[in-house]
Amino acid sequence: MTPRLFTFFLIALGLTACQGAADSGSNQKPMNVLYIMADDLAYQAISAYGSDISKLAPTPNIDRIAQNGARMDAVYCTNSICGPSRSSILTGKFSHENGFYKNVDGGDFDGSQLTFPKIFQANGYETAVIGKWHLGTEPTGFDYSKVLINWGGQGTYFKPVFCVNGTDTVTEYRRHSTQVIEDDCIDWLSQRDGDKPFMLLYQFKAPHRDWRPDSMYHDLFTDFDFPVPETFDDDYAGRLAASENMMEIENHLNRRDMKQEPPAGLETRRDSMRWLSYGDQGQFWTPNDTLQGEELKHWKYQTYIKDYLRCVAGVDRAIGRVLDYLEESGLDENTLVVYTSDQGFYLGEHGWFDKRWMYEESFKMPFVIQCPGVIEPGSTSDAMAMNVDFAPTLLDFAGLDVPDEMQGESFKSALDGGGVAPRSSVYYHYYEYPKWHKVQPHYGIRTDRFKLMHFYYSMDEWELYDMEADPLEMNNLYAEADPELVATLKAELDSIRRLYGDDGSLEQMKLMTDTVIQRVYTEPSKAK
Numbered sequence: 397m398t399p400r401l402f403t404f405f406l407i408a409l410g411l412t413a414c415q416g417a418a419d420s421g422s423n424q425k426p427m428n429v430l431y432i433m434a435d436d437l438a439y440q441a442i443s444a445y446g447s448d449i450s451k452l453a454p455t456p457n458i459d460r461i462a463q464n465g466a467r468m469d470a471v472y473c474t475n476s477i478c479g480p481s482r483s484s485i486l487t488g489k490f491s492h493e494n495g496f497y498k499n500v501d502g503g504d505f506d507g508s509q510l511t512f513p514k515i516f517q518a519n520g521y522e523t524a525v526i527g528k529w530h531l532g533t534e535p536t537g538f539d540y541s542k543v544l545i546n547w548g549g550q551g552t553y554f555k556p557v558f559c560v561n562g563t564d565t566v567t568e569y570r571r572h573s574t575q576v577i578e579d580d581c582i583d584w585l586s587q588r589d590g591d592k593p594f595m596l597l598y599q600f601k602a603p604h605r606d607w608r609p610d611s612m613y614h615d616l617f618t619d620f621d622f623p624v625p626e627t628f629d630d631d632y633a634g635r636l637a638a639s640e641n642m643m644e645i646e647n648h649l650n651r652r653d654m655k656q657e658p659p660a661g662l663e664t665r666r667d668s669m670r671w672l673s674y675g676d677q678g679q680f681w682t683p684n685d686t687l688q689g690e691e692l693k694h695w696k697y698q699t700y701i702k703d704y705l706r707c708v709a710g711v712d713r714a715i716g717r718v719l720d721y722l723e724e725s726g727l728d729e730n731t732l733v734v735y736t737s738d739q740g741f742y743l744g745e746h747g748w749f750d751k752r753w754m755y756e757e758s759f760k761m762p763f764v765i766q767c768p769g770v771i772e773p774g775s776t777s778d779a780m781a782m783n784v785d786f787a788p789t790l791l792d793f794a795g796l797d798v799p800d801e802m803q804g805e806s807f808k809s810a811l812d813g814g815g816v817a818p819r820s821s822v823y824y825h826y827y828e829y830p831k832w833h834k835v836q837p838h839y840g841i842r843t844d845r846f847k848l849m850h851f852y853y854s855m856d857e858w859e860l861y862d863m864e865a866d867p868l869e870m871n872n873l874y875a876e877a878d879p880e881l882v883a884t885l886k887a888e889l890d891s892i893r894r895l896y897g898d899d900g901s902l903e904q905m906k907l908m909t910d911t912v913i914q915r916v917y918t919e920p921s922k923a924k
């Protein structure tokens with residue numbers, strides 16, 4: 397869309413949307429929106445979801461949102477990596493439509509597109525994004541932005557560098573990244589223009605790799621070890637794509653992940669970096685001569701999971717602070733609060749860390765939401781939803797119209813007692829290969845009962861799971877399944893691909909993986 401057409405579109409949208417908001421309750425205060433998102437924070441690490449791990453490392457503040465409102469159990473990411481998920485969330489469109497479908501060689505997010513923050517802004521909301529952005533280009537649609545820009549936009553846990561309103565850069569020397577974002581969120585809320593409703597994206601870097609917690613959490617979990625998940629020693633039998641992965645706790649965690657210190661005597665920074673990343677490609681290393689085999693694998697797991705959960709503890713604290721602020725200021729009564737993560741993550745399931753696969757742990761997103769007077773406290777929902785549905789849902793809760801060009805649909809009616817979920821299946825497509833972790837590009841469909849996936853890049857492999865009989869996805873049924881069931885699922889997959897316009901040939905899809913899209917973004921070097 398040209399800039400001029402886009403401006404016209406926003407104006408037209410603003411007119412209709414304001415009417416929608418006015419109709420939704422003439423003597424009610426407008427609904428504020430607080431959208432909280434962590435990075436790589438798996439549902440298995442949230443105690444509201446009840447996993448064994450989370451019983452030992454509870455998240456009372458994320459749980460508060462579920463207690464005040466609803467926990468959703470079937471919300472899925474459409475492309476399980478950072479930038480692509482964030483782009484789908486902002487635009488309400490799948491990766492192939494919004495254009496940002498890979499983190500590696502995938503360019504940057506096109507910020508001239510229509511996004512939900514722009515719609516809130518056009519409808520009189522004061523809008524802001526604070527914390528992780530990771531889309532390369534400058535945030536658009538916000539009255540205020542303060543986002544991480546160093547380390548390729550990932551930001552760092554310590555000495556993080558932020559860019560304020562696209563111009564000023566500031567390095568934080570004393571506080572941990574989570575603490576900075578937490579303080580900034582409270583500052584912005586307390587200093588904003590109180591006459592307008594607000595829409596705030598409050599987004600953490602934590603608990604992204606390399607899992608470096610605030611020192612205040614170093615003593616957590618020192619007196620016990622976490623149980624390993626049931627599929628920790630998976631041998632990937634019957635799953636060729638999974639067998640080729642490079643994201644195993646046993647074989648692919650590097651020295652930096654395990655908080656090793658480079659030995660004295662390395663001459664250059666490059667030598668140190670190489671020493672720290674040793675292990676990425678499956679190179680064997682051990683922290684001492686005695687730790688080997690199973691013992692070494694378990695040491696790596698405990699080191700990983702404890703640092704990960706210490707980072708989660710910081711996120712939970714920061715969420716508690718803003719919930720307290722809303723309650724103390726009375727804002728909680730007319731504020732929609734969402735907590736989610738840009739995707740799920742493996743906490744040792746299948747022997748893995750990282751994400752990317754359409755297997756449940758990385759495909760499913762945690763999603764808890766509170767909205768007083770609209771969502772029944774303590775409710776749960778198994779309505780199927782996708783990250784492209786977030787934008788329409790937030791707009792819907794605020795009484796704003798959802799533009800036709802968004803591919804997602806609002807799932808408000810699954811939460812407000814008004815009816816059923818909008819969909820009977822969800823769609824997935826992952827493109828990035830071979831960096832990082834050698835996860836074969838694949839697409840697939842999940843219904844409430846079955847999951848069908850096609851790994852197509854340098855193999856032609858199908859996988860089918862009965863999610864009721866085999867929720868851990870260890871038994872690929874594709875070769876032995878009833879041909880009628882396979883045909884039905886393939887027809888549904890074809891149909892959903894056509895519906896979303898992602899029905900190109902395998903050659904076209906492979907070309908998308910191979911295409912190198914240069915970044916236009918360069919990290920500002922003038923950081924103070």
Ligand code: CA
Nearest residue numbers: 435436478738
């Ligand atoms: Ca992420």
